[in-house]
Amino acid sequence: MDALTIAFKEVFQIHTLLLMAVGVTAGIVTGAIPGFTITMAVALALPFTFGMDPITGVAVLMSVVAGGASGGLIPSCLLGIPGTPSSIATVFDGYPMVKKGEPGKALAVGLWSGFFGMLIAGAALILFAPLLANWALEFGPWEMFALMFFGMTSIASVAGDSLAKGLFAGFIGLLFACVGMDPVLGQYRFTFGWVQLYGGFNFLPVLVGIFAFSQLLEDLLKSDLQPRDLKIDKDIDVGFPIISTLKLFGKQKMSTFVSSLVGIFVGVLPAAGGSIANIMAYDVCKKTSKHPELYGTGIPDGIIAAEASNNAVMGGDLIPTLSFGIPGDATTAMLLGGLMIHGIQPGPMLMVNQPVLVNAVFISFFVAAILMVLIQQVGLRLFIKVNDIPQHYLIPLILALCCLGSYAVNNRIFDVWVLLGFGFLGFILKINDYPLAPVILGIILGPMMEANFRRALMTSMDISLFFTRPISCVLILLGLASIAYALVSAQKVKKREMEMERELEAAKNI
Amino acid sequence: MLRSDRILPAALFAFLAFAYYQADTIPGKEKGLIGAAFFPKMVIIIMAIFLIIIVLGDLKKEKKEAGQGIVRKGVTLSEGLKRYRKVILVFITTCIYVVLLQQLGYVLDTILYLIILTMLLMDNWKEKLPFIICLMIIFTVSIYSIFTYLLQVSLPSAGLF
Structure with missing residues (x-):
């Protein structure tokens, strides 16, 4: 049997499909709670996949991501509050459409946009991931170092207000990645004689600490831990005929396609995720529309732009993750962590060594998209109620799950301390406006970057080879260009964000 | 008065100094660029440069704000604990x-x-x-x-x- 057939058999087992359905449901529930991110959903789901085989585990995690990307739609449309950072732009037209008395249409358009976005992204994933991985197989240590350098400089695209803070955060990750045995000579560094540190920090407690634990600590600063005043009307009519929705998409083929492409493109960039894609796609569609003045008044085009792009991001994210081992964003960093737990190292060799697993990832991507539509369509009324769960119950339960997940990685208390340490570090950085995604990128890319740099120098001490080998030179130049571009466009982005804020306010006032 | 925009950089500088001292104790210095200590030391030095840029940028911003009549206030220990x-x-x-x-x-x-x-x-x-x-x-x-x-x-x- 070939790899594709085996992968089909693995994914289409009843228990895998059932677990994927549970994953999608969990993702939608988390996405539907404002303030909780998709990354947090994956962090919470991770420990449950430890006991599963790699294919089932990855399929479940992908389902959680798919559900999470779509779950944010519910509060965005019905409350005017983005469920996740990936659905900020959904509010611009989703909420006004609900205000106009079309909640069913708003949710249906959003849901199906996400579905089509995922299908287009899935096709791109199947097409480009093997191509890039094949190309990367030819790379020597110079090119690999240059690739990692390019990955690190992409931090510039997510650094927010301060490029220096973003790059500093990335280097924090690089420094923590140096803890443990060095990747070339086997020399222990920064271990202070602790046996637990000989292997370096375990990736997962660090990831959960930085993204989930710190987020929960930050949530505690908000005063509205008590039940929210904003409630979704339980008698709201959320029904909308599927045929009408699909007819609507017949007229919106181009904007769905363009938004999905924007999502894929943003996803491919390391460390950039749905939070950037949805705003960028909304902006692109508005600028290219014949009626830009209608955006923000509750038109389907706006919802399609935001939702198709934020779901397509997942496919884009997976391209560099599978082909180079560089995560597209924090959520795929979690997926990468899930693979590593099972002893699988993503990168160019993954396609060669694990063809069944890679095919299973492709198949489960589409299955997750189908389950997402089915489950959200059927369970919409129930998912709306999720918003009523008070945070003072949720936060303790999620904190306990974070600790449990960190413990279960290696069955050792030390990893729970790592979680607390990095959670605290993440919180301190966050309240001082340092972005967190670069920290993780640094931790992931650090060992590969260092190993390739040193291997290149062990082969030849001639540093000019990094600039005279064509691919390496192009990648290094691209890295430098991305920093320069970020500096130049920082002012433009700031201006655009202010405009977006005004639009959001205007949308809420309609 | 406690100000996080002053305390954090100071703490980070102290941390970097400690990390550099530790990196200096890693054996194999004679191997130079391919030694185990080179990469962490390089990372620490670059971090220190970025931190200086951040602090200088912040001071510049504070001066600009002061020109507009905005004065940054710190918090007392009890206010911080309460918050x-x-x-x-x-x-x-x-x-x-x-x-x-x-x-x-x-x-x-x-x-x-x-x-x-x-x-x-x-x-x-x-x-x-x-x-x-x-x-x-x-x-x-x-x-x-x-x-x-x-x-x-x-x-x-x-x-x-």
């Missing part, structure tokens, strides 16, 4: 939970942790205490059962729990 009270309490409670995990066992420790945490975060917990206790027992026992019997992950146990 971050919940974060500090939750963090300390979680540390105690981790310390007691092996002494009390997963089930008992987690139930106590969840109940105490909910009480810390909830205003009217007294009225709902029986519900909170039941909810946390059900949650903990369910999670314990899923991990122990379904996923075959052994969790810390002590005596009956």
